[in-house]
Amino acid sequence: MSISRRNFLKGAAGSGVLLATGAPAAQARMSKELPPEAVGLLYDATLCIGCKSCVVNCKRANSVPGGALYKEGLVPAVADSFLCTKSEKNAPMTPPYETSGLKGNEGVWDAAQDLTGNTLSVIKVYKNGTGLQKDAAVNGHAFFKQQCLHCITPACVSVCPAGAFRKDPHDGTVYYEAYRCIGCRYCQIGCPFNVPRYEWGAVWPEVRKCQLCRHRYQEGKYAACAESCPTGATIFGKVRDLREEAKRRFAMKAGTMYEYPIQTLGSTFTNLRPSAAYADRVYGLTEAGGTQNLMLSGISFDLLGFNKDIPSSALPDLTWAYIAKIPWVFLGVFLGGTALHQITSRMNHSDKEGRHD
Amino acid sequence: MIDFTRYAGARVGGTINRLLDDSHSRHLGIKLDTPFTRLLVALIVVAFAVAVYRIAFGLGASTNMTDYWPWGLWISFDVLGGVAMAAGGFIIAAMVYILNMKKYKCIARAAILNAFFGYLLAAMSICLDIGRSFVIWHPLVMWQVNSIMFIVAIHVVLYTTTLGTESSPMVFEKLGWSRAMGRVNRCMVGIALFGVLLSLLHQSSLGAVYLIAPSKLSPLWYGHYIPYMFLVSAIMMGLAMVCFETILTGKVFNHNPPRDVLEGLARGVVMMGSLYLVMKLIHLFTGPGVGYLLSSGLLGVLYLLEVVVGVAIPVVLLVRKESRKNLDTIFVASILVVLGVLLNRLNVGVFGMSSYANRMGADYFPSAMELLLTMGMIAFAILGFKLCAKYLNLFPETHH
Ligand code: SF4
Ligand code: SF4
Numbered sequence: 001m002s003i004s005r006r007n008f009l010k011g012a013a014g015s016g017v018l019l020a021t022g023a024p025a026a027q028a029r030m031s032k033e034l035p036p037e038a039v040g041l042l043y044d045a046t047l048c049i050g051c052k053s054c055v056v057n058c059k060r061a062n063s064v065p066g067g068a069l070y071k072e073g074l075v076p077a078v079a080d081s082f083l084c085t086k087s088e089k090n091a092p093m094t095p096p097y098e099t100s101g102l103k104g105n106e107g108v109w110d111a112a113q114d115l116t117g118n119t120l121s122v123i124k125v126y127k128n129g130t131g132l133q134k135d136a137a138v139n140g141h142a143f144f145k146q147q148c149l150h151c152i153t154p155a156c157v158s159v160c161p162a163g164a165f166r167k168d169p170h171d172g173t174v175y176y177e178a179y180r181c182i183g184c185r186y187c188q189i190g191c192p193f194n195v196p197r198y199e200w201g202a203v204w205p206e207v208r209k210c211q212l213c214r215h216r217y218q219e220g221k222y223a224a225c226a227e228s229c230p231t232g233a234t235i236f237g238k239v240r241d242l243r244e245e246a247k248r249r250f251a252m253k254a255g256t257m258y259e260y261p262i263q264t265l266g267s268t269f270t271n272l273r274p275s276a277a278y279a280d281r282v283y284g285l286t287e288a289g290g291t292q293n294l295m296l297s298g299i300s301f302d303l304l305g306f307n308k309d310i311p312s313s314a315l316p317d318l319t320w321a322y323i324a325k326i327p328w329v330f331l332g333v334f335l336g337g338t339a340l341h342q343i344t345s346r347m348n349h350s351d352k353e354g355r356h357d
Numbered sequence: 358m359i360d361f362t363r364y365a366g367a368r369v370g371g372t373i374n375r376l377l378d379d380s381h382s383r384h385l386g387i388k389l390d391t392p393f394t395r396l397l398v399a400l401i402v403v404a405f406a407v408a409v410y411r412i413a414f415g416l417g418a419s420t421n422m423t424d425y426w427p428w429g430l431w432i433s434f435d436v437l438g439g440v441a442m443a444a445g446g447f448i449i450a451a452m453v454y455i456l457n458m459k460k461y462k463c464i465a466r467a468a469i470l471n472a473f474f475g476y477l478l479a480a481m482s483i484c485l486d487i488g489r490s491f492v493i494w495h496p497l498v499m500w501q502v503n504s505i506m507f508i509v510a511i512h513v514v515l516y517t518t519t520l521g522t523e524s525s526p527m528v529f530e531k532l533g534w535s536r537a538m539g540r541v542n543r544c545m546v547g548i549a550l551f552g553v554l555l556s557l558l559h560q561s562s563l564g565a566v567y568l569i570a571p572s573k574l575s576p577l578w579y580g581h582y583i584p585y586m587f588l589v590s591a592i593m594m595g596l597a598m599v600c601f602e603t604i605l606t607g608k609v610f611n612h613n614p615p616r617d618v619l620e621g622l623a624r625g626v627v628m629m630g631s632l633y634l635v636m637k638l639i640h641l642f643t644g645p646g647v648g649y650l651l652s653s654g655l656l657g658v659l660y661l662l663e664v665v666v667g668v669a670i671p672v673v674l675l676v677r678k679e680s681r682k683n684l685d686t687i688f689v690a691s692i693l694v695v696l697g698v699l700l701n702r703l704n705v706g707v708f709g710m711s712s713y714a715n716r717m718g719a720d721y722f723p724s725a726m727e728l729l730l731t732m733g734m735i736a737f738a739i740l741g742f743k744l745c746a747k748y749l750n751l752f753p754e755t756h757h
Binding site: 158318326340345 | 390413414415416418422423424428445451454455456457458459483484487488489491492493495496498499500501502503504505506508509510534546550553554557558561562567568569570571572573581584644677678687712713717
């Protein structure tokens with residue numbers, strides 16, 4: 001595998017040092033640069049066979065200590081929030097399955113229909129007419145994946161009033177510190193891709209979203225969905241390399257024989273097959289200022305139900321334009337207000353004197 | 358009247374006696390035990406039960422909000438609407454204490470108290486709306502300056518305190534604590550200035566909350582200057598609200614509303630209303646355009662309702678000087694303005710944010726508990742105001 005463990009370890013150690021020295025609680029303005037060691041996923045819908053192996057393994061891999069679905073219980077969670085700390089937790093837990101009301105298998109039947117507070121990634125299906133032809137918009141079908149795209153300048157990080165959402169300055173993963181969260185759900189409003197989900201049923205709820213399996217990097221592992229994908233539809237790698245790979249595939253003539261790597265970019269396991277016709281664009285190069293996860297599809301993303309109004313610039317800039325004016329308002333109101341008060345007081349005085357005369 | 362010195366000792370009892378003394382407001386004829394008051398109390402009790410249920414069983418059990426509708430009635434109506442309704446407080450405070458427009462002094466206490474209740478309502482609602490109510494103080498210790506929500510949180514805390522301070526002389530006066538009263542009164546210009554600053558920022562911040570959502574909020578409402586639209590509409594509504602409540606309290610508490618004050622306020626409504634209308638039109642023509650408006654179905658209707666009924670008609674009603682002499686005209690126009698701005702906040706907070714939910718086929722209508730809690734909050738504000746009118750010297754001018 002070309003993604004070396006050493007790099008992962010280095011990355012993890014680097015972020016560890018940063019955390020230890022106290023990552024600044026409030027970086028004044030958010031970076032728009034891709035972090036140096038940014039990692040991400042490339043999801044190629046034309047390779048996806050809809051087996052949902054990624055969905056199942058995502059849930060399993062994230063239900064261990066450190067994972068995005070992991071929760072030890074109400075009391076430790078509430079205590080952490082009150083004390084503003086993150087305590088060590090390691091009690092085992094069963095993955096939070098979606099039962100969707102289906103009977104069988106003792107009530108456990110993971111039938112995730114959409115992202116929820118219990119589901120971080122989901123495979124959905126597009127179907128039109130007879131649905132016979134794979135990756136055809138008319139009379140065809142296609143699979144597509146939804147999860148956090150790990151924005152380069154994430155709106156969720158910028159809107160959180162308690163700094164519960166953060167972006168790792170080294171590998172760029174966007175993660176969540178549950179103990180900070182107050183549950184305002186502004187992150188749900190802010191994310192242009194409608195990714196963060198809330199545990200509506202819980203008494204001390206968390207926001208849930210994919211954190212790119214960052215808890216596995218230390219053991220030299222990577223995203224569970226990529227690891228478990230049998231066809232190479234989801235692969236893990238450095239964002240810079242993934243971008244090249246995605247553009248190369250997109251530029252290819254349909255039907256060209258291509259060795260699609262499996263699990264990670266540069267893997268020695270490959271899937272040799274003719275390439276499909278790619279539609280639209282490489283999703284994630286420009287959306288909301290660019291994302292670390294990229295997607296390719298045989299059917300245009302509008303048809304798959306993706307929001308077509310997402311701007312191609314970083315969203316936090318829109319807010320920053322307003323925030324940057326606040327100090328001037330302070331100054332203006334104090335100076336202007338004091339001046340007006342003086343003037344009107346004097347006018348009132350001369351008024352009264354005038355009347356007295 | 359019960360003499361509390363008998364039960365609570367001379368010192369405490371005397372204080373309670375003084376607080377409960379309503380001789381100065383007897384001429385207002387405020388009766389406490391009326392069917393209306395009982396209804397208010399009942400609503401508050403129900404809302405309290407709902408709040409307990411909400412804390413004990415979570416948001417999913419008590420509201421209809423979902424991942425497709427992360428914010429519902431509580432945010433759009435109680436918080437966005439309640440705060441806009443409270444804008445009267447800072448405008449009147451600015452006019453009286455900073456600009457020395459002495460003629461408005463007689464309504465200052467009522468307007469500021471009203472604003473105080475508006476903010477309390479918003480603060481309590483947001484506290485129940487967030488999933489982890491007990492750590493609502495986190496933003497204050499975990500600063501995150503990129504977040505409008507952080508800025509809003511800081512402002513709610515500071516401004517509610519400011520309003521409390523601005524209202525405190527009434528209580529000190531009642532208790533006969535003249536030293537404390539003098540001290541607050543001496544700083545009043547500074548306090549009012551601080552209040553104005555916080556309000557300008559706060560009212561506009563609530564609009565700025567939506568700056569981050571260009572792909573979600575309908576273009577009928579989204580724009581880079583949505584913070585300024587929120588600010589101007591809040592000022593317009595604040596003035597209208599003061600008109601409304603001055604005329605209303607005049608009607609129910611039988612005292613004569615000061616006419617020249619109302620005329621001045623109505624002129625303010627016309628000025629701010631015209632400015633707001635111009636902003637709305639510029640936004641429409643440079644942004645979505647008339648074609649988009651006409652082709653956007655329900656949203657278009659809501660937009661027109663808000664702009665025509667809530668802004669244009671009241672401005673036309675009040676634009677002539679003679680019509681501003683008629684209290685009934687002012688009353689009707691104020692109600693229209695208040696309803697119009699409330700609709701605007703609902704449009705921004707609920708209807709205009711529906712694109713994702715529509716794509717996913719998800720609906721939202723507030724649950725019974727959401728509605729009951731909101732009604733209880735309003736009842737709380739009305740009852741609180743009524744009690745203050747009875748026990749505090751809220752309308753100083755009618756006193757002598
Ligand atoms: S996709 Fe949404 S949740 Fe993920 S980083 Fe971007 S803004 Fe945050
Ligand atoms: S709900 Fe989202 S925005 Fe609000 S505090 Fe929690 S993580 Fe931050």
